[in-house]
Amino acid sequence: MFRRIVFIVTMLMLIPTFANANTVLRVEGARAYLLGFLGGDGEIYSSSPAIRDDTLFTLRRMAYPLSTWSWVQAVIENSSVQGDVVTLTVSRPDIANFMNNSLPESVKEWKGYLSLTNVEVPIKKEEVKLKVNSLGEVDISKETLKYMLQAVEDDIIEALDWCAKNPKDAPSVYVLSLRAEARHGIVPLPEKIKSKIEETAKILEGGKK
Numbered sequence: 134m135f136r137r138i139v140f141i142v143t144m145l146m147l148i149p150t151f152a153n154a155n156t157v158l159r160v161e162g163a164r165a166y167l168l169g170f171l172g173g174d175g176e177i178y179s180s181s182p183a184i185r186d187d188t189l190f191t192l193r194r195m196a197y198p199l200s201t202w203s204w205v206q207a208v209i210e211n212s213s214v215q216g217d218v219v220t221l222t223v224s225r226p227d228i229a230n231f232m233n234n235s236l237p238e239s240v241k242e243w244k245g246y247l248s249l250t251n252v253e254v255p256i257k258k259e260e261v262k263l264k265v266n267s268l269g270e271v272d273i274s275k276e277t278l279k280y281m282l283q284a285v286e287d288d289i290i291e292a293l294d295w296c297a298k299n300p301k302d303a304p305s306v307y308v309l310s311l312r313a314e315a316r317h318g319i320v321p322l323p324e325k326i327k328s329k330i331e332e333t334a335k336i337l338e339g340g341k342k
Contacts, residue, residue: 155267160212162269163219167261172205173198183271186278191320192285195311196239196292198246203228210258217272219265227257239292243304289326293333305337 162183169177170184173194184190194201207225214220231245231254264272273281296303312334315327 156214158267158269159214159217159219159265160221162265162271163212163221163261163263164209165269166263166265166271167204167207167209167221167223171201172207173201174205182269183265184273184278186282187320188323189278189282189285191318192282192289192322192326195314196285196289197242198307199228199231199242199249202226202246202249217264217266219263221261221263222258223261224256224258226254228254230255237288237291237295239288240295240304243292243307247304247307286323286326290329293329297333297336300337303337308334308337 162181165177165181165183168174169179169181170190170193173190178190203226207223209221209223211222212219228245231248232241233244234241236244266272293308296305296308308330311330315322315330
């Protein structure tokens with residue numbers, strides 16, 4: 134009886150410890166998702182279980198460099214956990230004024246990113262809610278990840294098509310940097326993306342389509 138009582142008391146003492154550990158893992162998972170996955174920080178991304186899709190990670194960073202830059206600059210000012218929902222209060226650069234809404238999504242990102250040099254960017258505060266399990270994994274279904282990957286690929290293809298049709302206005306420097314990464318990057322890219330980057334870069338360098 135005594136041993137049973139001791140065991141029960143011990144377990145009751147450990148419950149707050151387990152709860153605190155789960156809270157920490159959830160907050161760290163949410164933080165890693167924002168700064169690692171959305172922010173394109175390879176070290177944070179690779180060391181966290183928040184989300185694991187190397188192709189999506191790489192293509193997203195290539196497609197949306199301005200947004201990626203904004204997220205990696207983010208400062209998490211406060212966090213709270215209720216169940217499996219993590220709420221983060223974040224301050225980060227406001228990139229709205231760098232986006233030309235008449236352009237395809239990734240062209241807006243590429244041009245905006247190239248225009249950041251020596252420009253003061255205002256800071257905005259926002260609240261982000263993420264569903265994170267006790268292991269620190271952000272709750273995103275396989276179907277959603279597949280949709281996200283397709284959306285990123287479509288944005289890159291659309292942007293490259295626009296650049297090929299508008300070479301004088303295209304952010305050539307960025308497209309050529311994409312070609313370098315497609316050729317020498319660690320993560321293999323889908324063949325249709327690699328081919329489109331090569332084709333577009335050739336046009337921007339003065340070659341014929």
